[in-house]
Amino acid sequence: MTSATARIGAGPAVRRPRHRRRLVAWLFIAPLAIVNLLVIGGPGLSSLLFSFTDWDGLGQANFVGIDNYVELFQSPNVLAAIWHNLLWTLFFLIVPISMALLGAFLLSRLRRGQVLFRTLYFIPYVLATIVSATVWRQILSPDAGIGAALANLGFDGLAGVNFLGDPSLALGSVAFVNNWQWWGFLLVLFLAAMQGVNPALYEAARLDGANAWREFWHITLPGIRPTLMFLVLMTVIWSFLVFDYVYILTQGGPAGSSDVLATVLYRTAFSEQRAGYASAMAMLLSSISAVVVAGYLILRKKLDWDV
Amino acid sequence: MIRVQTDTLAAPAASRRAARAAARPPRRAGFRPDHRPRRPFSVLILVVLAFYATGPLAVFVFNSLKSPAEISRSPIGLPSEWRWENFATAFEDANMGQGLLNSAIIAVSTALGVCVIASMAAYAMTRLELPGKSAWILYILVSTSVPIQLFLVPLLSWWSTLGLYNTQFGLIVIYWAVYSPFATMLLRSFLLTIPKEYEEAARLDGAGEWRLFTRVMVPMIWPGMLTVALVAGLQAYNEFLLAVTFIQDSQLLPVSLSLYSFQQSYAVDWSLVSAAGLIMAAPVIVVFLLLQRRFIEGYTQGGLAN
Numbered sequence: 222m223t224s225a226t227a228r229i230g231a232g233p234a235v236r237r238p239r240h241r242r243r244l245v246a247w248l249f250i251a252p253l254a255i256v257n258l259l260v261i262g263g264p265g266l267s268s269l270l271f272s273f274t275d276w277d278g279l280g281q282a283n284f285v286g287i288d289n290y291v292e293l294f295q296s297p298n299v300l301a302a303i304w305h306n307l308l309w310t311l312f313f314l315i316v317p318i319s320m321a322l323l324g325a326f327l328l329s330r331l332r333r334g335q336v337l338f339r340t341l342y343f344i345p346y347v348l349a350t351i352v353s354a355t356v357w358r359q360i361l362s363p364d365a366g367i368g369a370a371l372a373n374l375g376f377d378g379l380a381g382v383n384f385l386g387d388p389s390l391a392l393g394s395v396a397f398v399n400n401w402q403w404w405g406f407l408l409v410l411f412l413a414a415m416q417g418v419n420p421a422l423y424e425a426a427r428l429d430g431a432n433a434w435r436e437f438w439h440i441t442l443p444g445i446r447p448t449l450m451f452l453v454l455m456t457v458i459w460s461f462l463v464f465d466y467v468y469i470l471t472q473g474g475p476a477g478s479s480d481v482l483a484t485v486l487y488r489t490a491f492s493e494q495r496a497g498y499a500s501a502m503a504m505l506l507s508s509i510s511a512v513v514v515a516g517y518l519i520l521r522k523k524l525d526w527d528v
Numbered sequence: 529m530i531r532v533q534t535d536t537l538a539a540p541a542a543s544r545r546a547a548r549a550a551a552r553p554p555r556r557a558g559f560r561p562d563h564r565p566r567r568p569f570s571v572l573i574l575v576v577l578a579f580y581a582t583g584p585l586a587v588f589v590f591n592s593l594k595s596p597a598e599i600s601r602s603p604i605g606l607p608s609e610w611r612w613e614n615f616a617t618a619f620e621d622a623n624m625g626q627g628l629l630n631s632a633i634i635a636v637s638t639a640l641g642v643c644v645i646a647s648m649a650a651y652a653m654t655r656l657e658l659p660g661k662s663a664w665i666l667y668i669l670v671s672t673s674v675p676i677q678l679f680l681v682p683l684l685s686w687w688s689t690l691g692l693y694n695t696q697f698g699l700i701v702i703y704w705a706v707y708s709p710f711a712t713m714l715l716r717s718f719l720l721t722i723p724k725e726y727e728e729a730a731r732l733d734g735a736g737e738w739r740l741f742t743r744v745m746v747p748m749i750w751p752g753m754l755t756v757a758l759v760a761g762l763q764a765y766n767e768f769l770l771a772v773t774f775i776q777d778s779q780l781l782p783v784s785l786s787l788y789s790f791q792q793s794y795a796v797d798w799s800l801v802s803a804a805g806l807i808m809a810a811p812v813i814v815v816f817l818l819l820q821r822r823f824i825e826g827y828t829q830g831g832l833a834n
Binding site: 341458 | 567570571573574577578580581582584585587588591599600601602603604605644645646648649651652653656657658659664667668671673674675676677678679680681682683684685686701702704705706708709712737741762765766767768769773784787788791798801802804805808809812813816817820823824827828
């Protein structure tokens with residue numbers, strides 16, 4: 222590519238010295254490099270350093286070795302949060318992905334109305350977390366929500382159930398709300414991938430008398446495998462980073478029953494002023510993402526998958 | 529030989545598009561109605577899913593028009609009288625005017641800045657003699673997948689030191705950094721599909737790189753820029769974690785935080801909370817419905833940019 226520019230642009234009027242052309246290139250990428258290093262690169266690196274200190278976020282930081290990491294893996298709060306993140310991952314690997322696959326597959330076989338359905342499914346995704354949390358806080362509230370509405374109709378099985386305030390229901394309820402906003406996005410991605418599958422394969426399958434389930438299993442799923450694998454990977458990563466919904470709906474409560482790593486981290490850093498310890502949690506979170514990404518890349522290389 | 533190299537670089541996106549375009553006509557022609565029986569059961573499932581997606585929003589709209597007493601009497605159904613004044617009250621009580629103005633400033637500045645930063649970077653990565661191109665791509669890919677929590681805590685102390693904490697400009701700079709890597713990858717894929725002949729002609733005329741970039745390249749990648757602006761602007765408008773961490777002053781709060789604090793204080797008055805939520809959501813829903821193809825394109829490409 223470089224030689225292309227050089228050779229064709231070699232007219233006498235335009236040939237500029239090499240160092241000058243490099244300088245121009247650097248100037249073009251400088252804005253990205255500067256804001257990126259200032260916001261992500263620099264503070265990210267100092268997180269790594271602070272994770273070995275007792276920094277409070279403001280004052281002096283003293284080196285404490287790996288104490289933070291030792292505490293991390295002994296803290297019942299952190300271990301409970303990791304467990305909640307794992308449950309969250311499991312929920313998001315199963316529920317939204319199956320709903321989106323089902324919806325996208327049925328929609329891809331629809332002759333008319335695809336755009337209308339796609340739009341309806343996508344609307345929750347463009348809403349802010351705070352808006353969809355507002356929608357559902359009311360529907361899930363014990364006094365003015367779904368339970369009360371059903372009780373009015375004479376079915377009081379859910380009456381008075383405090384979905385977000387009951388320790389055994391809080392985490393599941395938050396996941397349910399997040400799924401409402403999330404699955405339509407997956408559906409749209411799956412639908413786009415399914416439209417790229419060679420239609421001749423379906424025709425061949427139909428001539429062989431395959432039913433819908435076999436078409437889905439033998440043609441659609443293999444056809445969208447790169448998209449599916451990518452979204453499975455992102456689901457795992459995002460499930461460990463989830464923050465907004467938990468923070469807005471339950472703040473991790475009641476009694477830590479819906480705490481996830483990100484909310485524990487936030488509290489540790491900004492309420493308990495233990496920024497060094499919170500940095501160790503940040504390193505844990507980031508290494509989980511890194512391991513998942515690396516595993517995916519290695520798998521892709523080994524199995525020669527194309528994305 | 530040179531051409532071949534550029535072509536293979538441009539190949540994934542272009543060939544995918546070509547394949548999709550080629551795939552359409554036979555698909556329509558191939559399936560005559562008798563091959564595709566009507567599927568009432570499929571349509572039923574799709575309708576149920578559509579109801580799941582939009583039903584809660586209908587409840588939300590209904591409740592924003594009820595009185596609190598009516599909500600506790602009938603939490604789900606249609607309002608018996610439509611109290612439009614709820615919107616005026618909520619707008620006033622939740623300080624939504626200031627919030628919407630602040631959010632508009634933040635979203636527009638984010639969108640513009642991300643467009644400038646990302647298009648320049650994408651240009652450098654595809655057209656200029658940038659040393660270590662693949663290293664840059666890797667760095668950008670890594671920074672799209674870095675969790676915000678990784679840099680949040682030190683960033684707060686950096687921002688306090690620099691005087692950027694609790695300022696809208698400080699928040700906007702963070703959004704620039706967080707949203708431009710994805711935008712760069714998207715615009716890069718756009719630039720790779722544009723043949724080099726356009727700029728070569730301009731180069732022979734003696735145009736400088738900046739002129740070439742602003743006069744030739746930017747007009748050609750305009751659809752991509754619009755997509756990037758929409759996605760970045762919407763994300764900035766909706767964002768919560770960074771806003772709640774970096775803005776304290778009630779005069780500077782974006783609308784998401786106006787709504788959040790209103791919800792925390794008025795947890796019982798569901799009609800006003802719903803009305804305030806709808807005020808925040810309305811601009812987004814309108815823009816989405818008007819430009820939904822571009823939105824969905826941006827998100828589907830953005831989501832798979834890696």
